[in-house]
Amino acid sequence: MEDNFFYAPNYKGSKDYSQWDVPTANATGFGAAADDYAERGIDLNEQLIKNKPATFFMRVNSDAMIDAGIHNGDVVIVDRSLEAKNAKVVIAVLDGEMLIRRLEINEGKKRLLPATKKLSPIEVNNSNAFSIWGVVTYVIHSL
Amino acid sequence: MKAIVDCNSFYCSCERVFQQHLEGKPVIVLSNNDGCIISRTDEAKSLGVGMASPYFKAKDIIETNKINVFSSNYNLYGDFSRRVMDTLKHLVGNNNVEVYSVDEAFLDFTNFKSNFFDFALSIRKTVEQWTGIAVSIGVAPTKTLAKLANNIAKKNKHTSNCVTVLDSNEVIIEALKQTNVRELWGVGNQFASKLTSLGIVSAWDVYNMSEEWVRRHLGGVIGIRLLKELHGEESIFMDKELINKKMITTTRMFGSPITELKDIKEALATYTARAAEKLRRQHSAASVINVFVVPKTENASGSFSRVPSVGAHTILSNPTVLTHELIKAAMVLGERIYQPGKSYKKAGVILSGLVPDSSIQSNLFESPGKNIGRFLMEMMDNINFSMRNDVVKFASTGIKRNWKMRQAFHSPRYTTRWEELYEVR
Numbered sequence: 166m167e168d169n170f171f172y173a174p175n176y177k178g179s180k181d182y183s184q185w186d187v188p189t190a191n192a193t194g195f196g197a198a199a200d201d202y203a204e205r206g207i208d209l210n211e212q213l214i215k216n217k218p219a220t221f222f223m224r225v226n227s228d229a230m231i232d233a234g235i236h237n238g239d240v241v242i243v244d245r246s247l248e249a250k251n252a253k254v255v256i257a258v259l260d261g262e263m264l265i266r267r268l269e270i271n272e273g274k275k276r277l278l279p280a281t282k283k284l285s286p287i288e289v290n291n292s293n294a295f296s297i298w299g300v301v302t303y304v305i306h307s308l
Numbered sequence: 309m310k311a312i313v314d315c316n317s318f319y320c321s322c323e324r325v326f327q328q329h330l331e332g333k334p335v336i337v338l339s340n341n342d343g344c345i346i347s348r349t350d351e352a353k354s355l356g357v358g359m360a361s362p363y364f365k366a367k368d369i370i371e372t373n374k375i376n377v378f379s380s381n382y383n384l385y386g387d388f389s390r391r392v393m394d395t396l397k398h399l400v401g402n403n404n405v406e407v408y409s410v411d412e413a414f415l416d417f418t419n420f421k422s423n424f425f426d427f428a429l430s431i432r433k434t435v436e437q438w439t440g441i442a443v444s445i446g447v448a449p450t451k452t453l454a455k456l457a458n459n460i461a462k463k464n465k466h467t468s469n470c471v472t473v474l475d476s477n478e479v480i481i482e483a484l485k486q487t488n489v490r491e492l493w494g495v496g497n498q499f500a501s502k503l504t505s506l507g508i509v510s511a512w513d514v515y516n517m518s519e520e521w522v523r524r525h526l527g528g529v530i531g532i533r534l535l536k537e538l539h540g541e542e543s544i545f546m547d548k549e550l551i552n553k554k555m556i557t558t559t560r561m562f563g564s565p566i567t568e569l570k571d572i573k574e575a576l577a578t579y580t581a582r583a584a585e586k587l588r589r590q591h592s593a594a595s596v597i598n599v600f601v602v603p604k605t606e607n608a609s610g611s612f613s614r615v616p617s618v619g620a621h622t623i624l625s626n627p628t629v630l631t632h633e634l635i636k637a638a639m640v641l642g643e644r645i646y647q648p649g650k651s652y653k654k655a656g657v658i659l660s661g662l663v664p665d666s667s668i669q670s671n672l673f674e675s676p677g678k679n680i681g682r683f684l685m686e687m688m689d690n691i692n693f694s695m696r697n698d699v700v701k702f703a704s705t706g707i708k709r710n711w712k713m714r715q716a717f718h719s720p721r722y723t724t725r726w727e728e729l730y731e732v733r
Contacts, residue, residue, distance in 0.1 A: 218391035218398070219438035221723060226731035240729065246438045256732060261329030265732045298328070298440075 213303050219246035221299065223256065223265075230254065230265055233280035239306045241265065243299035256298040259287065263298060309417040309424060309475070310542075311447045312454040313396060313431070316462070316470070318411035318441070319347035322388045323378050325440035326722045326730045334375040338363050341561045341713040342379055350465075379715035385410065387723045391439040399431055414451055428471045448474040451544050452537035455493040456483055456511065484512040484538065494534055499526060514538060553590065558583040559656025563714045565604050567651045572601060573642045579657040580638045584631040587659055588685060593627035595661035597634055599641040602654040617654075618645045627663050630681045631688075634659070 214220045225239045233254065235241065241256075249255050251270040256263055257277055266277035266287070275289040289295045315321060319337040324330045334352035336345050344362045355373050357366055363377075370377060389410045396413055397405045404416040420427060428445040436442050444465070446458030453474055460483055461472035474480045490500040492511055506525070508514055514522070515538045522531040533543040558579040566572060576599055587594055600619030620641045628634065638657060720728035 216438070218394040222726075222729050223732045224729040227733040229733060241732075245440065258328045261331070263326075263328055263730070263732050294331075 213242055215302075216244060216246045219299075220244050225265060225304075227265075228281055229284055230267070230280040232282075233267065234306070235265065235280070235301075235304045236306060239304050241301045242303040242305070244302050245299040247300040247302070249297040249300055254301040256301065258294070258296045258298050259289070260294050265301065268297070309420075309447055309449055310451050310454045311415040311417055311424075311428060311445055312408075312451065312458045313392075313413050313415060313435070313443050313445050314458050314462070315392060315411035316442045316444055316465075317347055317349045318389075319378075319380065319385055320349045320352075321441050322385050323381070323719055324349075325388070327719070330376055334373060335378070336366075336370070336375055337378045337380055338717070339380060341563065342716055343561070346380065377717050379718040381719050381721065383721045383724045384719065388439060388441060392435055392441055392443070395435050395438050396431070399434060414454070417447065424475060425471060425473045428473065429469065432470055442470065444468075444470040446472050446474075448480070449540040450537040450542050452493050452534060453480060453483075453540070456487050456491070459487065459491050480540070481512065481515075484515050485510055487511040489514060492534065494530060495526075511538065553586075554660070554662060556583050556586050556590075556592075556594070556659040556662070557656060558586070559600075559654065560713055561654045562652065563712055565651040565653045567649075569643065569646050569648070572646055572652060572655060573639055575655050576638045576642045576657060577635045579655065580635050581631050583657050583659050584629070584634050584685075587662070588629050588665070591665040592662040593629045593665050594634070594659035595624050595627040595663065596659070597622055597624065597637050597641070598658040598660065599638050599645065600656050600658075601642075601645055601652045603647075603650045604653050618647075620645050621658075623661070627661065629665055630685060632681070 221243045223241050223243055225235055225237060225241060228237050231237070235254070243256055247253075249268055251268065253268050254265065255268045256265055257268070258264075259277070264277065264287075266279055269276040269278050269286075275295070277287040277289065279286065317335075320335045323335060323337065332351065333349070334355055334357075335349045336352050336357060337347040338344065339346045342363055344360055345357060345366060346360065348357050348359065352375055355369060355375065357369055357375065369375065392411070393405065393407050393413055396415065400415050400417075400420070404419070406414040406416075408414055415431075417424065417427075424447045428447050432443055432445055444458055444461040446454045446456065446461055448454040448457045457472040457474045461468045461470050472483075474483055487510060488500075489495055489503045489508060489511060490497070492514070495503070502525070503509075503514070508517070514526075514535065517525075517535065519532055519535060522535045523529075525531065526534060536543040560575075560579065562575070566575075580597070598619060598621035600617045602617045605616065622637050622641060624633070624637060720730070722728060722730045
């Protein structure tokens with residue numbers, strides 16, 4: 166992919182994988198039977214991050230979305246390049262505050278819905294300063 | 309056609325992405341050691357906060373107007389810079405982006421024939437959507453004119469929508485007339501004052517001078533190139549990204565002046581270690597190490613006149629990548645330049661005489677132990693890069709580090725530290 170000059174962690178991801186990484190690929194003789202099927206392995210970066218410059222991580226600091234499986238302390242992956250459609254979980258900015266809620270667009274009217282009975286939906290009208298910061302794509306929950 | 313993309317109040321913009329309540333508010337960012345103001349939002353500008361002015365001088369304006377202050381968070385800014393540049397590369401192709409500084413890039417629009425204004429506007433919107441950073445774009449036949457266009461876009465953000473395209477002679481001439489010589493790319497304050505005294509006040513005035521005049525009064529070839537570019541003839545060409553530096557420096561001001569030799573040596577050891585990391589990152593080895601310290605002068609005026617520095621250098625017997633060898637040399641040099649009784653406010657290390665790392669690997673005179681040293685460096689770098697707080701460090705670089713610089717208003721490293729993620733409710 167790109168050469169990550171400034172970040173060179175030990176694990177470079179599986180994209181650098183080449184035939185030389187297969188220890189049993191033996192040029193001179195018979196290699197192991199599995200050689201022909203050597204694959205580069207599963208890479209979470211590749212699976213979970215589709216658009217790197219637009220992808221950010223945040224930590225959830227409330228129970229507002231607990232019924233949606235997003236718990237206090239979880240990390241969410243947020244993509245700013247995705248379109249905020251109805252029913253998507255988004256990071257919304259309301260009067261300067263950032264909130265994680267489910268977006269509802271109903272006949273042009275927008276609401277921010279929590280996933281808990283303890284909070285009520287928020288109606289977005291013209292008097293609020295409202296914008297979408299990004300769309301939540303994955304939640305990482307530690308057990 | 310060329311374009312220049314320039315982020316608006318870049319450092320401040322980075323701070324605002326995760327602090328949305330600061331949109332539309334006055335914000336400033338301070339330099340290393342919270343010394344002077346290096347970035348201001350438009351709101352802070354209009355309150356009279358000057359660029360590059362010392363922080364302490366602006367404290368009254370800041371308090372009266374509740375201006376939000378941040379210490380520089382270079383980890384954050386570097387990360388956002390990369391995002392902006394990667395987005396641009398995605399939009400116009402890797403080969404058409406020349407990264408000029410942390411917040412500016414030139415784009416080559418030669419292969420794009422569509423409506424330049426619409427294209428630039430879509431780039432601006434995409435960068436802001438994806439990264440949260442607002443940019444201004446100037447489009448024109450040459451880099452110098454593009455920069456000129458960009459200035460115009462920035463000065464009239466509401467009407468320009470942050471995009472200005474100069475695609476016809478009439479429009480170019482109009483732009484030249486409204487641009488002061490001081491704002492021309494490559495014309496510094498010195499030349500600007502000289503030109504103004506000769507009656508040359510606008511870019512249009514420069515445009516109308518002859519090549520001979522320009523050669524004589526604007527620094528020879530540089531002046532001619534400027535003139536040609538103003539006339540739409542490209543004379544400054546797209547460079548390939550400068551990947552490898554020819555000299556590596558690490559210098560920092562101290563949080564408070566220090567007087568003890570052991571503290572100076574600790575600081576020098578730390579800067580040497582940092583410089584050595586940068587050295588290895590670009591696969592170079594250094595053969596010259598230069599160390600300097602800046603003593604406090606009697607008339608501390610707080611201005612930016614040239615301060616005396618005391619330095620010394622050593623040419624190493626063999627080029628090296630090993631931190632401990634460089635630190636050893638730095639310690640000897642530090643002892644040599646230190647004078648008891650003086651208090652020091654800044655120090656630095658410069659590595660030069662760089663050669664490719666691979667050239668020293670098969671040195672007949674190298675002892676067998678060297679390879680282990682290099683292996684150890686690589687392990688250390690891997691650990692430190694991934695955790696980035698000098699988890700593994702040399703004892704000589706100090707444990708407490710009392711000389712570390714002031715950063716009273718540092719925001720979290722939201723995008724580079726797992727432990728410092730933004731907490732959303």
